[in-house]
Amino acid sequence: MRHSISLSLLLAVFWLLNSGYYTPLLLFLGAVSVALVMFISHRMDMVDHESQPLHLTLRIPGYWLWLLKAIILANVDVVYRIWRGNSSISPTRFVLKASQRTDIVKVIYANSITLTPGTVAIDLEGDTITVHALTRKAVEELKSGVMERRVNLLEL
Amino acid sequence: MEIMIDLLLNIGSGILLILGGFFCVSGGVGLLRFPDFYTRMHAAGVTDTLGAGLILVGLMLQSTHLIVLLKLILVLLFALLTGPAASHALAKAAMHGNLKPLLYRDKSTR
Amino acid sequence: MLIGVAAAILIVMMLALIRAFIGPTLYDRILAVNMFGTKTVLLIAVLGFLTARPDFLDIALAYALINFISIIGVLRFFEYNRPNFTDGNHD
Numbered sequence: 001m002r003h004s005i006s007l008s009l010l011l012a013v014f015w016l017l018n019s020g021y022y023t024p025l026l027l028f029l030g031a032v033s034v035a036l037v038m039f040i041s042h043r044m045d046m047v048d049h050e051s052q053p054l055h056l057t058l059r060i061p062g063y064w065l066w067l068l069k070a071i072i073l074a075n076v077d078v079v080y081r082i083w084r085g086n087s088s089i090s091p092t093r094f095v096l097k098a099s100q101r102t103d104i105v106k107v108i109y110a111n112s113i114t115l116t117p118g119t120v121a122i123d124l125e126g127d128t129i130t131v132h133a134l135t136r137k138a139v140e141e142l143k144s145g146v147m148e149r150r151v152n153l154l155e156l
Numbered sequence: 157m158e159i160m161i162d163l164l165l166n167i168g169s170g171i172l173l174i175l176g177g178f179f180c181v182s183g184g185v186g187l188l189r190f191p192d193f194y195t196r197m198h199a200a201g202v203t204d205t206l207g208a209g210l211i212l213v214g215l216m217l218q219s220t221h222l223i224v225l226l227k228l229i230l231v232l233l234f235a236l237l238t239g240p241a242a243s244h245a246l247a248k249a250a251m252h253g254n255l256k257p258l259l260y261r262d263k264s265t266r
Numbered sequence: 267m268l269i270g271v272a273a274a275i276l277i278v279m280m281l282a283l284i285r286a287f288i289g290p291t292l293y294d295r296i297l298a299v300n301m302f303g304t305k306t307v308l309l310i311a312v313l314g315f316l317t318a319r320p321d322f323l324d325i326a327l328a329y330a331l332i333n334f335i336s337i338i339g340v341l342r343f344f345e346y347n348r349p350n351f352t353d354g355n356h357d
Contacts, residue, residue, distance in 0.1 A: 017226050018324065075206040078198055079179060082186035090260035091195050114240035117201035120194070122247040132247065132257060134198045170267045177274030180305070184281035187301065193293050196285070200301045203278060211271060211308055215315055227323040231311060231330060235304065238334040242300055249341045250293040 003052040008038055050104050059154050066150055067112055074116040078134060090136045093122075096129045099148065101155060109151045113142065169217035176210030183207055192258040193250055197243055204239040208232070268316045275309045296340060303333030 015030040016022075041047050049055065081088045096113075100106045110121040110129050118138040123130040133139045141147075179202055186199025212232045219225045279302055286298035307330045314322025 017223070017230065018327070020223055071205050075179065075202055078186070078202050079182040082182050082189060082199060082202075086189065086191055089190070089195060091192075091258055092260055093194075093257050110244070111240045114244050115201075115205060115236070117198050117205060120197055120201070120243055120247050122244070122251050130251075132194045132197075134195055136260070173267050173271045177271045180278045180308075181274050181281075183301075184278035187285050187298065188281055193291055193297065196294065197297060200297055203301060204304055208304065208308055211275075212311065214271075215311060218315060219320070221320065224320040224323065227320075227327065228311070231307065231323065231326055234327065234330045234334075235307070238330065239304070242334060242337050245338055245341050246293060246297055246300070249345045250291075252345060253293070255291060255293060 002054060003047050003049065004038065004042075006052045006054055007041065007047055008034055011037055053104055056104075056154055063108075063150065063154060067115070070112075070147065071116050074118045074138070077137070078117045081135065089134050091132070091134060092136060092139050093130065093132050094139060096131050096142060098124070098127045098129050100127075100152065105151060105155050108154065109148065112147060112151065165217050169214045172210050172214030172217065176207055176212075176214055179203065179210060180207035193255060194247070194257040197247060201239070201243060204235060204243075208235045268312055272309060272312050272316060275305050275312065279305045279309070292344060296337065296344075300333070300337045303329070303337070307333065 011034045012030070015033060019026055019030065038047075041051075053060075098106050098109055100109060106124065106127070110124045113119050113121045113129065113131060118134045119142060120132050121129050122132055131139075131142065133142070183199050183201075183203030186202065187196050190196045190199055209232060212228050212235075216225055216228045219228060282298045282302040282305065286295045286302065289295055307326045310322050310326040310329060314320050314326070
């Protein structure tokens with residue numbers, strides 16, 4: 001139930017933000033649209049703790065801040081290697097263990113790997129992630145488990 | 157006082173825009189320069205995350221209406237949410253299409 | 267400043283187009299087109315500020331969604347119906 005409420009609130013805010021007109025007719029049309037989308041997503045059976053991860057709400061902003069820092073550092077490194085040329089890169093493909101218990105945190109981990117330039121999660125099967133990395137340094141950084149520990153904090 | 161804040165906002169936004177432009181161009185150069193598809197993907201990641209992010213935050217500092225600011229945040233959120241999904245789908249499709257990555261070890265033994 | 271950024275984005279779009287033309291694999295082309303699309307979103311947003319018409323942001327938002335859906339759609343298509351005109355080092 002609280003997942004439905006959160007999804008409809010989200011959709012309503014999205015409508016109000018994008019419309020910018022607050023006349024009765026348009027507000028009514030917005031309410032109809034929200035109801036329609038709610039009906040469709042219930043039929044698709046996708047209103048649950050995975051599409052609306054409310055249990056993460058309190059912990060996710062801190063993680064985003066940490067991820068932002070990681071993204072900026074990774075970007076600077078990749079840009080440096082772009083200008084240095086191909087001799088400075090050492091592309092590697094390797095398999096990483098995902099020790100997370102829940103699927104959603106596993107997906108957050110894989111997506112964070114993809115979002116930081118220099119590493120891309122190619123495949124996620126069971127509890128192994130196939131990663132392609134631009135440099136050996138990025139491989140070492142992922143294997144050292146700094147990001148994994150940070151992601152695991154979401155699960156506590 | 158107000159003029160000071162305006163000036164600071166303009167300078168800040170200018171710096172962010174220039175930096176964003178630089179990161180975008182770097183990503184574009186990497187897209188042409190890197191040796192194979194998988195490495196080029198990392199270059200595209202640079203323009204999609206920090207390049208787009210810096211330019212959009214730079215525009216945010218220049219926005220005069222609240223709704224414009226909120227819409228810029230929405231565009232940034234979309235970019236950050238759809239970016240990894242698209243590059244993951246692309247990498248997975250390439251791997252299932254049997255496109256072999258150029259690996260570091262290959263180069264040294266050749 | 268805005269004009270400079272718009273020029274930088276146009277340069278990146280040109281670089282992406284070159285990559286889309288020379289390939290060599292299908293995935294390089296899709297990657298380049300995806301990057302072209304995300305840069306178009308940025309260009310529309312910057313142009314909105316340049317011409318002082320922030321309503322352009324709605325178009326940018328819609329374009330971001332269309333770009334994402336179309337890339338996923340094209341990838342789905344090529345993952346399951348692989349045509350025989352792909353070049354590069356496929357086996």
